[in-house]
Amino acid sequence: MRSRAWVAWVFMLPTLLVMAVIVFVPLAQSVAFSFTDLTNRNQGTIFKPPSWQFVGLENYTNILTGGDPNFYPTLIWTVIWTVVNVFFHFTLGLILALTLNQRFRGRTTYRLLLMLPWAVPAYITAISWRFLFNGEYGLFNAVLGLVSDQRIAWLSEFPWYYVAPIIVNVWLGVPFMMVALLGGLQSIPAELYEAAQVDGASRTQRFWNITLPQLSSVSSTVILLGIIWTFNIFVVIYLVTGGGPGGRTDILVTYTYQAFTRGDYSMAAAYAVVVFVLLISFSAVYRRFTREA
Amino acid sequence: MQRMTQLATALGALAIVVGACGGGASPTPAPATTAPEGTPAPTEAVAYQGEITFWNTMRDFELVEVQKLVDAWTAEHPGITVKMDPVPFDGADVKYDQAATGKTAPDIFRADIGWTPTFADAGYLLDLTGKIDNVDDFLNTPLATNKWNGKLYGVPQVTDALGLQCNGKLLAAAGLSAPPTTWAQLVEKGKAVTDLAAQKYGFYMRGDSYWAQPFIWGWGGTLFEVDDQGLVTVTVDSPESEKGFNYLKDSILGTVAPASWDFASDYDNMNAGFKGGTTMCILQGPWQVADLLTGDAFKDDPNNLVIAPVPDGEAGLTGSPVGGHNYVVYALVADDSAKEAAVLSLLNYLSTAESQAALASSVGLLPTRTSAYEIDSVKSDPKIADWRAVLAKATNRSGVPGASNIYKPFTDNYQLFLKGDKTAAQALADMATAWETTVFQDRLAK
Numbered sequence: 178m179r180s181r182a183w184v185a186w187v188f189m190l191p192t193l194l195v196m197a198v199i200v201f202v203p204l205a206q207s208v209a210f211s212f213t214d215l216t217n218r219n220q221g222t223i224f225k226p227p228s229w230q231f232v233g234l235e236n237y238t239n240i241l242t243g244g245d246p247n248f249y250p251t252l253i254w255t256v257i258w259t260v261v262n263v264f265f266h267f268t269l270g271l272i273l274a275l276t277l278n279q280r281f282r283g284r285t286t287y288r289l290l291l292m293l294p295w296a297v298p299a300y301i302t303a304i305s306w307r308f309l310f311n312g313e314y315g316l317f318n319a320v321l322g323l324v325s326d327q328r329i330a331w332l333s334e335f336p337w338y339y340v341a342p343i344i345v346n347v348w349l350g351v352p353f354m355m356v357a358l359l360g361g362l363q364s365i366p367a368e369l370y371e372a373a374q375v376d377g378a379s380r381t382q383r384f385w386n387i388t389l390p391q392l393s394s395v396s397s398t399v400i401l402l403g404i405i406w407t408f409n410i411f412v413v414i415y416l417v418t419g420g421g422p423g424g425r426t427d428i429l430v431t432y433t434y435q436a437f438t439r440g441d442y443s444m445a446a447a448y449a450v451v452v453f454v455l456l457i458s459f460s461a462v463y464r465r466f467t468r469e470a
Numbered sequence: 471m472q473r474m475t476q477l478a479t480a481l482g483a484l485a486i487v488v489g490a491c492g493g494g495a496s497p498t499p500a501p502a503t504t505a506p507e508g509t510p511a512p513t514e515a516v517a518y519q520g521e522i523t524f525w526n527t528m529r530d531f532e533l534v535e536v537q538k539l540v541d542a543w544t545a546e547h548p549g550i551t552v553k554m555d556p557v558p559f560d561g562a563d564v565k566y567d568q569a570a571t572g573k574t575a576p577d578i579f580r581a582d583i584g585w586t587p588t589f590a591d592a593g594y595l596l597d598l599t600g601k602i603d604n605v606d607d608f609l610n611t612p613l614a615t616n617k618w619n620g621k622l623y624g625v626p627q628v629t630d631a632l633g634l635q636c637n638g639k640l641l642a643a644a645g646l647s648a649p650p651t652t653w654a655q656l657v658e659k660g661k662a663v664t665d666l667a668a669q670k671y672g673f674y675m676r677g678d679s680y681w682a683q684p685f686i687w688g689w690g691g692t693l694f695e696v697d698d699q700g701l702v703t704v705t706v707d708s709p710e711s712e713k714g715f716n717y718l719k720d721s722i723l724g725t726v727a728p729a730s731w732d733f734a735s736d737y738d739n740m741n742a743g744f745k746g747g748t749t750m751c752i753l754q755g756p757w758q759v760a761d762l763l764t765g766d767a768f769k770d771d772p773n774n775l776v777i778a779p780v781p782d783g784e785a786g787l788t789g790s791p792v793g794g795h796n797y798v799v800y801a802l803v804a805d806d807s808a809k810e811a812a813v814l815s816l817l818n819y820l821s822t823a824e825s826q827a828a829l830a831s832s833v834g835l836l837p838t839r840t841s842a843y844e845i846d847s848v849k850s851d852p853k854i855a856d857w858r859a860v861l862a863k864a865t866n867r868s869g870v871p872g873a874s875n876i877y878k879p880f881t882d883n884y885q886l887f888l889k890g891d892k893t894a895a896q897a898l899a900d901m902a903t904a905w906e907t908t909v910f911q912d913r914l915a916k
Binding site: 220223307310332418 | 875
């Protein structure tokens with residue numbers, strides 16, 4: 178078998194090369210740039226020599242010690258955003274999966290319909306919801322107008338500017354969780370339930386003692402994926418609130434994007450590295466924790 | 471058979487990829503070979519044969535008019551094709567920046583006046599000093615936005631400024647025979663046509679810093695000062711600016727304009743309300759006029775749209791941000807002197823008074839040449855005369871590289887002020903700090 182290992186490498190080589198070019202090299206370059214003061218003004222062009230230099234950990238100390246006053250509030254909101262979203266993704270996904278696991282008329286139609294949010298491109302969803310939330314002409318205010326005189330500026334008023342993107346993201350993220358959990362549910366052997374029923378377990382007991390533990394490996398994986406994806410989801414925040422009034426709904430990725438577009442490449446790289454380190458450490462801790470349990 | 475299917479699939483995929491790469495800009499309209507009314511036929515012959523690339527940030531209906539001018543020029547210069555790529559305005563500066571570094575920048579680019587000094591400073595632009603016909607004919611302010619370090623780096627195409635645009639019928643309903651000349655007058659009279667719950671507004675404000683500027687200048691404040699060496703002193707956090715901001719919040723919002731509104735969509739909402747005839751006045755630029763005239767309130771009676779300078783804040787003080795666009799040429803064009811001659815010929819043709827007048831009469835964009843305003847089609851257009859009055863009271867934007875980055879922290883702090891999270895003083899102070907640390911940090915005057 179050992180003599181055939183090189184075949185595996187040959188097959189992997191094209192993918193590895195592409196990934197190196199698209200992922201690994203830019204990643205390494207980003208990390209390298211985060212230790213400099215590179216901006217679009219000193220990067221040097223074909224007409225002007227570069228004048229950036231290495232500054233060591235200066236960008237990181239700037240970020241971590243609050244030299245950039247927006248970093249910590251953005252980080253806190255990003256964490257809250259992630260936790261709330263994944264909580265709703267998982268619970269709603271689980272409820273829908275449990276429902277769809279039963280046999281009833283029209284089940285296939287419901288499954289298809291519930292996949293719709295996943296099928297529609299995220300940016301179209303974001304733009305459509307933004308129009309629904311429109312403060313003057315949106316559907317929600319039209320409905321609200323039937324019962325009250327007050328219009329709500331959903332994307333500019335507290336706490337709605339936090340709630341609106343969460344609603345959109347939950348709408349986007351539930352199908353994935355639902356499908357994954359449905360798959361997990363269907364792989365639970367029916368004998369376990371039958372045995373439990375014979376022993377006189379109630380529905381709730383069956384749920385807590387059979388369903389959830391059997392789903393734990395699927396759950397832990399999708400929750401981790403959900404956390405990483407939600408932490409970094411750019412489209413929803415950017416297209417729904419645009420970072421919200423005064424940058425209040427900016428998450429770390431949209432904040433990094435702003436640093437990039439104003440030409441502060443080294444700071445943007447530093448933010449990106451911070452996000453990367455956060456997520457990698459979290460994943461490592463999470464994995465260890467779920468493996469023990 | 472299986473091999474054939476595989477081969478067919480592979481070829482099909484290849485064809486799709488090639489097709490996707492090959493296609494590019496949206497199809498340009500069929501060229502009109504006759505020049506638009508009043509433009510002289512371009513005459514100079516040039517030796518260059520080949521392609522000239524042109525990135526245009528104009529919107530579709532404006533592009534059509536420029537295409538006519540370009541087609542007239544190419545008709546007189548066989549062997550040269552002008553490839554005009556429409557590029558969306560948002561992010562076009564980032565795109566050009568990257569292309570210029572990668573040597574793939576277009577020969578001609580329509581750059582916002584705010585971007586021109588930045589590109590000039592980076593060395594991307596060809597020095598046009600002495601190469602433009604009738605340079606003295608250009609209006610001072612637009613021409614100044616093309617100058618950096620004593621050299622000329624572009625040609626002004628159009629200029630604009632925010633003006634007060636009002637619905638004539640609503641003005642009459644409010645008891646005004648002409649648009650208000652001061653904000654106090656707008657507030658006092660606007661109340662008559664305002665019913666916030668019914669979405670009828672005397673005025674509709676935006677949560678965008680560009681629109682907030684009149685409330686600083688109208689009270690005597692300034693944003694920043696640039697000295698002769700190009701060093702910047704940030705001056706926005708002054709008592710005058712504070713006064714203007716507080717006036718906006720205390721007197722205008724909640725009285726004639728909504729106190730709280732959807733910032734993310736306010737540009738579209740502002741236009742929609744005005745077009746629908748439920749908003750009396752808005753601050754808006756000439757670029758939107760063609761669209762506003764299609765609204766219910768104006769399509770049957772274009773004269774219902776009344777244009778006036780931005781109202782005064784404090785006694786006699788007002789200001790409106792001057793915007794506009796320049797044509798700039800990529801520095802590497804100079805490597806080929808025949809090509810440079812061709813590009814300059816096209817540029818000069820597009821910038822004649824007659825060409826500018828053609829653009830003005832068709833899409834309402836304001837010319838940048840003094841002589842263009844004397845041409846009949848422009849002179850007889852009452853809207854353009856109104857805009858000239860607006861421009862006369864407008865404020866020059868200081869051209870410092872990177873200055874267009876002031877708007878993000880400006881908007882953020884301005885929105886927090888509008889929401890009540892920060893006082894005016896705090897918002898202005900934070901704004902000033904952000905400018906000093908993230909925008910002008912390389913060129914602060916000590």
